Amino acid sequence: MNDKNSIISSKVEKYYQDYGARAKELKAQGKTIIGWVCSFVPLEIITAAGCVPFRIRGDIREPITKGDNLLETIVCPFVRSCFDLSVKGRYDFLDGIVIPHACDSMTRSYSTWMYSLELPFSQFVNIPSVVKESSFEFFNEVLNTFRQTLGEFVGKAISDNDIAEAIKLHNENRDKAKALYEFKKSDPPVISGVELAKVLTVGSSLPITESNSLFDEVIEELKNRKESPRKKGPRIMIDGACLDNIELIKLIEDTGANVVADTLCNGTRDSLPHADVDRDPIDALAHRYLDKVNCPKTYIDNKELNLQKDLENRFGDIGYFAKEFKVDGSILYVYKYCDPFGFEVPARKAYYNSINIPHLYLEDEYTTGTIGQLKTRIQAFLEMIA
Amino acid sequence: MSEEKKKHKKRRTATQAAASIGPMVKEFIAGTIRAKEEARQKIAFTFIVCHHEEILAALDVLPLWTENFAGICGAIRDAERFLQRAESLGLSRSLCTYALCGIGFDQWREEIGEMPPNPPWGGQVKPDFMVSTGQILCDPRAKWYQASQLYMPDVPIYNIDMPYPLFDPKRDHRDVWGYYHKYIVKELRGFVKFVEEQTGNKMDYDRLTELVDLSDRTWNLIDETYKLRASVPSVMGTGDAMNTMVPMCFRMASQEAYDFFFNLKKELEEKIAKKEGEVEDEKYRLMWGGGLPSWFALGDFNYFNSKGAVFPVETTYRMVAPLNEMDLPETKDPIERLAWKWLGYWTFWYDKARKRPGSEPDVERLINWIEEYKIDGIVMHEAFSCRTWHVGLIWQLNQLAKIYKPIPVLTLGKGGEKTVENRELPSLILESDIIDISTYSEVDTRNRIDAFIETLESVRQSKAV
Numbered sequence: 001m002n003d004k005n006s007i008i009s010s011k012v013e014k015y016y017q018d019y020g021a022r023a024k025e026l027k028a029q030g031k032t033i034i035g036w037v038c039s040f041v042p043l044e045i046i047t048a049a050g051c052v053p054f055r056i057r058g059d060i061r062e063p064i065t066k067g068d069n070l071l072e073t074i075v076c077p078f079v080r081s082c083f084d085l086s087v088k089g090r091y092d093f094l095d096g097i098v099i100p101h102a103c104d105s106m107t108r109s110y111s112t113w114m115y116s117l118e119l120p121f122s123q124f125v126n127i128p129s130v131v132k133e134s135s136f137e138f139f140n141e142v143l144n145t146f147r148q149t150l151g152e153f154v155g156k157a158i159s160d161n162d163i164a165e166a167i168k169l170h171n172e173n174r175d176k177a178k179a180l181y182e183f184k185k186s187d188p189p190v191i192s193g194v195e196l197a198k199v200l201t202v203g204s205s206l207p208i209t210e211s212n213s214l215f216d217e218v219i220e221e222l223k224n225r226k227e228s229p230r231k232k233g234p235r236i237m238i239d240g241a242c243l244d245n246i247e248l249i250k251l252i253e254d255t256g257a258n259v260v261a262d263t264l265c266n267g268t269r270d271s272l273p274h275a276d277v278d279r280d281p282i283d284a285l286a287h288r289y290l291d292k293v294n295c296p297k298t299y300i301d302n303k304e305l306n307l308q309k310d311l312e313n314r315f316g317d318i319g320y321f322a323k324e325f326k327v328d329g330s331i332l333y334v335y336k337y338c339d340p341f342g343f344e345v346p347a348r349k350a351y352y353n354s355i356n357i358p359h360l361y362l363e364d365e366y367t368t369g370t371i372g373q374l375k376t377r378i379q380a381f382l383e384m385i386a
Numbered sequence: 387m388s389e390e391k392k393k394h395k396k397r398r399t400a401t402q403a404a405a406s407i408g409p410m411v412k413e414f415i416a417g418t419i420r421a422k423e424e425a426r427q428k429i430a431f432t433f434i435v436c437h438h439e440e441i442l443a444a445l446d447v448l449p450l451w452t453e454n455f456a457g458i459c460g461a462i463r464d465a466e467r468f469l470q471r472a473e474s475l476g477l478s479r480s481l482c483t484y485a486l487c488g489i490g491f492d493q494w495r496e497e498i499g500e501m502p503p504n505p506p507w508g509g510q511v512k513p514d515f516m517v518s519t520g521q522i523l524c525d526p527r528a529k530w531y532q533a534s535q536l537y538m539p540d541v542p543i544y545n546i547d548m549p550y551p552l553f554d555p556k557r558d559h560r561d562v563w564g565y566y567h568k569y570i571v572k573e574l575r576g577f578v579k580f581v582e583e584q585t586g587n588k589m590d591y592d593r594l595t596e597l598v599d600l601s602d603r604t605w606n607l608i609d610e611t612y613k614l615r616a617s618v619p620s621v622m623g624t625g626d627a628m629n630t631m632v633p634m635c636f637r638m639a640s641q642e643a644y645d646f647f648f649n650l651k652k653e654l655e656e657k658i659a660k661k662e663g664e665v666e667d668e669k670y671r672l673m674w675g676g677g678l679p680s681w682f683a684l685g686d687f688n689y690f691n692s693k694g695a696v697f698p699v700e701t702t703y704r705m706v707a708p709l710n711e712m713d714l715p716e717t718k719d720p721i722e723r724l725a726w727k728w729l730g731y732w733t734f735w736y737d738k739a740r741k742r743p744g745s746e747p748d749v750e751r752l753i754n755w756i757e758e759y760k761i762d763g764i765v766m767h768e769a770f771s772c773r774t775w776h777v778g779l780i781w782q783l784n785q786l787a788k789i790y791k792p793i794p795v796l797t798l799g800k801g802g803e804k805t806v807e808n809r810e811l812p813s814l815i816l817e818s819d820i821i822d823i824s825t826y827s828e829v830d831t832r833n834r835i836d837a838f839i840e841t842l843e844s845v846r847q848s849k850a851v
Contacts, residue, residue, distance in 0.1 A: 070781045074480075074770050101549070104525045108777035110552060111746050115785060124554075128569075129520050129528055130547045132576070138549075138569035145562055299518070299528055299545045307539040336480045339773065343485070343529035345476040347536050363478050 007217045015202040023054045027093040039270040040100035040127045048162035049150045055204035057244045058082045076105035077366035096121025121153045130299045139286040163281040169208045176215035177271035183222045184260045188230040193249040193259025237261040240333035261325035296340040315351040329358040329385040358385045397684040400664040403650040404626035415507045422511040428585045432517040434635040437728045440597040443639045445581045455510045456484035460681035460821025482526035483771040483822045493537040518545040524774040544580040550732035559733045570725040597639045598720040604644045605706040611651040615698040616759045619663025624674040624697035625687030631703035669694030670762045670842045676779045677767030680818045693839045699759040707734040744789040764813040769820045794850040806850045814838040
């Protein structure tokens with residue numbers, strides 16, 4: 001699939017390998033680039049401010065060096081990698097950074113990020129942990145503070161209309177991401193797991209309009225694709241948090257399976273949920289990020305004390321994707337030191353059992369050093385479900 | 387009983403007050419077991435530092451502090467079997483070991499329908515309900531009970547969201563704390579309603595006001611008491627404070643807690659009058675600058691003492707701040723007062739931090755206490771399983787060294803003349819865990835302490851007068 005006219009093997013590959021290249025160009029042109037690290041960051045407000053939201057990635061091939069002098073080894077290895085690259089200047093084009101109240105690894109290291117990077121703009125966005133009417137009221141206030149602070153930084157009052165326009169653009173992006181996922185439904189899928197991961201990763205490094213155009217180009221290419229890059233094989237879902245590199249997906253696909261679905265932050269968790277367009281734009285964002293981004297950090301009440309219903313409320317998206325994408329098995333992939341996902345492992349396993357989806361739980365560190373072990377376990381799992 | 391448990395010696399305390407804590411904790415645990423047997427009071431699993439003790443007490447609920455129970459398992463070196471059970475359920479050992487210990491115990495008890503064999507201090511009973519709160523501090527506090535509910539599906543949870551504004555050097559927190567307050571008040575009112583439903587009791591707001599008053603008085607009394615520890619020689623160290631945290635964190639809103647600190651204050655005043663220090667020959671005054679202790683290795687404080695090192699202050703479990711130094715809006719509503727107190731506590735160092743370039747609340751607190759308690763060095767502990775209190779410690783020490791150099795030392799200048807230069811305080815970060823003893827080596831820890839003491843001694847000798 002190395003057709004030089006292919007958008008995936010040219011433009012996507014180029015920006016994936018030289019991640020941040022476009023943001024650097026835009027910075028040189030005078031654009032303001034704001035880095036973000038988690039699905040909870042309300043990107044629409046960054047876009048509405050006229051800034052470019054840029055997703056900070058880690059690099060599993062890069063050993064942690066400078067970061068070790070500032071951030072403890074007990075921090076989530078993905079967050080540590082993102083921080084290490086940032087202090088080493090990999091993202092020296094950033095004008096600012098936004099860290100949300102997501103996990104402890106992010107929240108408790110906010111000061112370390114803010115003071116170590118010394119960027120002109122740093123903001124912590126305090127996302128509520130529970131879903132209630134009062135949480136939405138509070139979240140609206142938090143979002144308005146973010147709007148005001150970012151507006152002061154860029155010297156522009158960010159209007160409701162600006163945010164509404166940004167919501168439309170980001171929703172378009174979500175529609176296009178959904179269209180990309182549709183190409184995974186066939187057997188074999190039209191797009192490989194590795195390809196889609198690269199497309200979505202690159203998309204999150206571009207201004208939203210450019211991300212939309214890129215997705216359009218990829219969709220067009222896939223519509224005209226004559227032959228799948230994949231052969232039929234076990235259809236696998238990856239369930240977990242942030243997987244911003246292709247190594248695990250490549251490992252799975254190299255064994256002959258196809259990664260056809262996910263619940264990942266860099267996948268469906270982030271890319272699919274829409275913000276409502278028929279309500280106040282700030283309120284729409286509050287509902288999107290609190291109610292629709294399904295992260296274990298957000299507590300979902302089990303008022304009825306019904307275990308199965310509780311599992312369905314919390315993990316129903318797994319069942320939905322498993323059905324939609326005809327999944328044969330799932331890999332629950334959790335980073336070491338990840339408390340929000342780590343504490344859910346028994347409940348997620350119970351849910352998988354309840355919907356009869358074979359699953360493999362892997363705890364991993366953010367490094368290439370574990371690939372050998374992972375390969376052995378994944379091969380055994382695939383043999384089991386074959 | 388393992389050899390490790392048999393050999394383990396209790397830590398020596400400096401104060402009588404600290405020595406009286408063991409029976410108090412035993413009585414908590416025994417009290418929950420009795421209450422369960424007699425079914426006379428509802429029992430709630432919950433966490434410390436949530437500003438809800440007054441509500442629980444006013445509605446006659448018996449709190450069962452699950453972190454405390456896990457800490458006991460750790461302190462008596464009997465946590466491993468519960469940690470292993472949690473691991474067998476699919477929970478990684480890298481997660482909060484308090485939570486793993488608690489979940490492992492609960493799952494075991496529920497599976498066999500009775501307490502696991504030889505339960506530490508009688509064991510942890512099944513609660514009537516559970517009260518979570520992750521705040522913006524601690525994911526395990528938000529996830530622990532949800533995970534436990536898998537094994538106790540009939541036990542309801544109320545999760546209180548209690549955020550506070552994080553420090554922003556460019557913005558006054560008072561610009562935003564109004565909406566934080568409004569939200570916390572709603573959360574606490576929702577909590578009152580939940581507890582009323584669970585207990586069938588109706589909130590008596592006069593009683594609640596009395597309890598909030600009592601807590602306020604206790605807060606101020608604790609602050610006055612702990613400030614006495616600035617005296618030289620040190621009359622009470624961090625080792626003892628890891629005991630006296632019990633009435634502060636587990637018995638707030640009770641006359642017992644007030645009386646405890648009243649007596650402790652008296653005891654410290656007497657010691658100060660008699661110049662009766664924690665150690666005979668005090669050489670180095672250290673601050674426990676961050677991190678929960680290894681509950682199974684509190685004897686290390688005695689080891690420090692044996693080298694002439696004392697800990698007159700610690701940031702850990704200093705969960706109160708002087709209310710009279712907080713500029714909080716007036717209100718008679720006890721729920722609103724609890725919410726303001728919450729915000730006042732977490733933002734206590736913000737104004738001071740904003741005034742010092744490069745400072746930050748945690749760093750500012752270190753600087754203030756270095757001066758107030760005449761500190762020569764800082765010791766921290768990085769517990770591998772807890773991100774809540776152990777992320778940012780390295781950075782705090784780096785930032786402290788960058789902006790604050792309090793030690794004048796004599797150095798030789800270029801021409802051989804003696805000059806005075808200022809340098810930062812020596813620091814030590816110990817590494818282990820709160821209750822997972824498998825991560826601890828007494829020999830390695832004590833070698834590191836010895837090396838640190840040598841550094842302190844060299845600084846002492848080179849200090850300019």
